Amino acid sequence: MREHKQLHGWSSDENDWNEKLYPVWKRGDSRWKNSWRGGRVQALLTSDAPALVGSTITFAVNLVFPRCQQEDASGNIVYEKNYRNDTGPSPDPYVYNWTAWTEDSDWGNGTRQGHHGKPSPHPTKWNFVFVFHTLGQYFQKSGQCSVRVSINTANVTPGPQIMEVTVYRRYRRAYVPIAKVKDVYVVTDQIPVFVTMSQKNSRNSSDETFLKDLPITFDVLIHDPRHFLNESAIYYKWNFGDNTGLFVSNNHTLNHTYVLNGTFSLNLTVQATVPGPCPSPSPRPPKTTPSLDSPVPAGDNALEPREIPDENCHINRYGYFKATITIVEGILEVNIIQVTDVLMPVPQPDNPLVDFVVTCQGSIPTEVCTVISDPTCQVTQNTVCDPVDMDLGDMCLLTVRRAFGGPGTYCMNLTLGDDGSLALTSTLVSIPGRGVIATQCDGGRGRETRREVTKEGMTWCPHACLEGVPKGQTLEMNWEKDVPGRGHGDLKEHGEDGFLAQL
Known part of the structure; x- marks a missing residue:
């Protein structure tokens, strides 16, 4: 395994550590219990990993204070309003009033010492020191209850790595550790690729089951939170596993229709050209020394400038996605072909009935549902579901009767469904006055x-x-x-x- 190169602005953990300034406590040390008034502080560490080699990865640390404690606009730690302890309301609203502390000469002149003993910047409103540790190196950052640190991964070995953060609070001329957290992050030489798949009428897209003879929409999502690939030429190479060949596109979205039932293996390769290390120049063969009597070729002029290597080198990175897709029969389309008022022997002006003649394509439905709403299709007034007569045979033709709540205009959504599909159509229904x-x-x-x-x-x-x-x-x-x-x-x-x- 190669050694990690120096991260910009970070220090080696082989340097001497000033434990008087930055105490080191192991987990389980009894001193942790008294490191903070009112309880224990928790540190939450997150990152936007996985990160492609060469891109930037960002870590965020957020402090969670004990119950009823919070940070105010000035960075002081205060009790929440109406806070009461065991003896009643707290007379002091502050847990830690940083701004009221008297600064001595070492802390008031704008500098402080780092863990390695060197002066470090002393910004205003800093109350905590966050010491990040990874790849055998340390980085120190001051701030309030939330900080962010970014590193470039160009020289990081691909694979899982560990980031550990120790948080200190100010205490006179030294610091007191109050929280410790670590997390695994991943640096990869493969483009992180995710694919979402969706299809109209499919009821089970989440388990990668889709319908025959309807297009499936494949949308490729590349995890690139720092926009490292924004200037890259990206190509998507699809093999849908149904003997339709290889599809190459520069669009992250593609539609494909399977015309046979069965199980198919989907394979996607994503290719991107990204900045990369330049290869070492190959040595040029030595030139033979011409004799004094031999003419010197024009191209062998000793003053001819040598080739300057192009430092803007690029390499190809690849990402891969595989999935197993199941294709089944389903309801492909539904249409209302006729709407008829139902004539009753005794008029019923309050609940007029309407018959809808419905046809569909694909498999025979097992259920029909209607949702009757206001004309904008926003306010639902009535929902009814009925089983479908299984004696339809091979022809999907049925009559659906529904009652409406008097004269007016209604939006009606009608769906036909079976185990694998759900087809929808909508219509506006006008009920005349009587x-x-x-x-x-x-x-x-x-x-x-x-x-x-x-x-x-x-x-x-x-x-x-x-x-x-x-x-x-x-x-x-x-x-x-x-x-x-x-x-x-x-x-x-x-x-x-x-x-x-x-x-």
Whole structure:
């Protein structure tokens, strides 16, 4: 394993350590219990790893204080409002009032000593010292309850590494350790690649099960939080495992349709050109010394400048992704081909019924669900699910009847589903108002003075004959139960209990 080169601004851990200034306590040391007033401080260490070799990795440390303690705008540690201890409200709002501490000459002149004994900057509002340790090197940073440190990974050996952080608080001329944390981070020479897969109507995309004959959208996500690859030319090479060949694209998104059921192996290779170390120049063969009588070729001029190696060298980095995809039958499409008002023997103006004739492509559904909402499709009013009759055979054609809550316009979402798929369609449904108009009917059953207007110009009459007065004009119509009428109207439908007329 190669040795790690010096990180910029970091110090070797082989240097002498000033334990008087920065005490070193092992885990389990009893002094940890008294290192902070009111309890123990926890340090949370995170990073944006994995990091591609040559990119920058950033570490963040956040301190979590004991219950009811927080950092104020000045960096002091204070008790939260309404804090009460065992003896009542705390008379002192401060846990640590850094700004009130009297600075001695060593701390008030703008400098302080580092762990190696050298002067370090003394910024304002610094209360904690964070000592980062990795790759046999240390880095010290002062700050408040949260700090960030970044390192370039160009000289870091690929593989898992450990970052350890010790946090100190100020205490007179020295420091007191209050928390210690470590975490594993990964530096890799392969591009970190993730792929999301999605498909319309697929019910189980999370387990990589998709439907035949519908395109699957593959979206490649490269983990590059520091934008190291922003200027790189990136190529995506796809093999979908279905004998369709190799697809090469410079777009991170691609659609592909499987036309057969089964299990397929997906392979993706991502290639990016990134800055890299320049190869050592190969030695040039020695030139033969010409004799005094031999002419010197023009190209062998001793004053000819030598080739200067190009320091802007690049290398190719690769990332890989593999997945096993299962393709199954499913419902590919659903359509509403007809909408019909249901005519009832006794009008029901409060709950009109509508029939929807629905067709679908693909497998036969096992369930139909409808969601009836307001016209904006935002406020749900009614949700109904019913099993689908399994006797549909090979043809997907069914009638769905739904009740609506009176006249108005509704948004209806209709879904057909089975174990592996869920197909959706939407439509706006308009339910007309139903008016009552005075009519007269004389067919041997007495006189009837009520009929229901179901559509513009359409009338449902619950009796065998009608002599009516439609809106604003006189219209006499004589109907018999099974005989088309005469007069100013046409018979549209008749049944046992009445008839539908076009006025």
